[in-house]
Amino acid sequence: MQINLRVWQQKGSIMNRKKLVITILSIFLLILSGCTEKNNSEANKESTQTLGSNWGDIVAKAKGTKVNFFMWGGDEGINRYIDEWVTPKLKKQYDIELKRYPMDAREFINKLMAEKKAGKKSGQMDVLWVNGENFKTAKENELLLGPFTSKLPNFNQYVDVKSSDIANDFGYPTEGYEAPWGKVQFVFAYDSSKMANPPKSIEELKEWVKQHPGKFTYPAPPDFTGSAFVRQVLHETSKNYDAYLNPYNESLIKGEANQVWNVLNDMEPYLWNKGKSYPQSLAQLEQLYKNGEVWMTMGYDEANASNLIKSGEFPDTTKTFVLDKGTLSNTHFLAVPYNAPNSNGAMVLINFLLSPSAQLKKMDLEYWGENMSLDVERLSVKDQAKMNAIDRGPATLSQDTLSKHRVPEIGAEYVQWLERGWIDNVANH
Structure with missing residues (x-):
């Protein structure tokens, strides 16, 4: 009987320990769930507030933050342009840390679709490099924050919004949900x-x-x-x-x-x-x-x-x-996801990429060599001279030949x- 009692006490002790562990885990999961809901709520609130903020407030809130840039990574010149030129400039000028994530557009659009379906209000992606059918899919499924381009000083100053290849992306209206990054x-x-x-x-x-x-x-x-x-x-x-x-x-x-x-x-x-x-x-x-x-x-x-x-x-x-x-x-574009964790930083990055200095550097063969998305006539005389002085390389056709065959x-x-x-x-x- 003593042996049986001892066994019973041991079993009871084990059961009590199990109950205690389960209770602790349940409390932890409830706290974690509450934190996640809070983070989701805060991220969603921030995105909504960003669209209603003035530019000065957006820049101030972006200071000291990190921006995750999801983009195609198949070209080393483009990657170096982001890593070696844009990243340090953004850090120095705005105190923003930029992290580049190489991923095909179809992949991150599918990821966003899954997050939307799961009700995830705070994701990982801040800026997306998209255009064409991927943009259409994202916009029709409400995967994007927007319209946001009217908030960007460089967009308002240098982009020809009436141009058909700015107003439309593969024939689909952009309506301010994406900003033009370059023309090819x-x-x-x-x-x-x-x-x-x-x-x-x-x-x-x-x-x-x-x-x-x-x-x-x-x-x-x-x-x-x-x-x-x-x-x-x-x-x-x-x-x-x-x-x-x-x-x-x-x-x-x-x-x-x-x-x-x-x-x-x-x-x-x-x-x-x-x-x-x-x-x-x-x-x-x-x-x-x-x-x-x-x-x-x-x-x-x-x-x-x-x-x-x-x-x-x-x-x-x-x-x-x-x-x-x-x-x-x-024209290819940049967009901000609906659940961007740092929508303020995202908009500061996009505005920076639309600056004449960033666009001129992008045209240089040192990195990319791509044509700019800005309206040349809106550039200063000094910047126009810089653009005309850029050597686009021995195999690149003249701008006149390209434009006549576009x-x-x-x-x-x-x-x-x-x-x-x-x-x-x-x-x-």
Whole structure:
């Protein structure tokens, strides 16, 4: 009986300890939950207040904070521009610590969608680099803080808000939910030591590919560059391209898409690796070019080839060209998520990136070489002179040539339709 009593006492002691642990854990979780709700509430309140604050208050609240910048990280020049130039300048001028997080736009949009669905009012992302279909998805699903651009002094002073490529992003109204960061144009790059006369149309390109099997390919959509190449084919084959600038009309794209698939399927057997596989990214395509496996590459950045010549990655004989009928151009943007933990700091960063000094430095081949998003006529005479003095590199076409061949982008719905169609009609053909 004593033994049984002792066992019972031991069991009771163990049960009491378990109850105590459970009680402590429950209290801890309640406290943590309360803190999380409080943090969520405070972050949501701050975001709302930011839109109602004046610029002086926004700058003051941003001082001493940290800003998380989520952006595509596939270009070392762009990464160095942020890490080596923007970050120290932002710290010195505003006492803001900037942290860059490399992530594709689709990934952080999906992350935001999940946070929205879970009711998460305080996230991790402060600034997003977006445009096109990703912006449309974010805006339609209420994933963005805004409208906020009217709060930015540099936006108000230097941006032409009436410009169609500022007011619209791939045909979708921006309405102040994103600020223009830069403008780019699609160009083709080639090794002039291996080909003297680059093609002037998609039809000529198709014939060149057949005559030089294995020396050309393009990234598989939905990769951004590969998707843009498919749209270039649409632009060349369409009988009514201007209609794509109007509201979405599925019958329009269905009526003309077969011409696009025919061109791409005619090319496919003569592509690199006989078209059995495609590069999955621009970086992979550029590596094929660096290795000499293909003689052409492409991209939505008119100065990229010059940048890579300067870094020694591309041969000095690299040049760029545009098609006679024109190449696509667009503006890319910066946005603030609905649940940004530091919306004040986010807006200060975006305003800084729209300053003439930051935009001029971005044009310099030391880092990026990209065209600015600001209206040149609104710059001071001194800044205009600085811009005209910038050497954009040996492979970069003149601004006059680029502007004469600039073609507007189509709506995001068409982009998505073509990406799905490529998989069904080309990749799985």
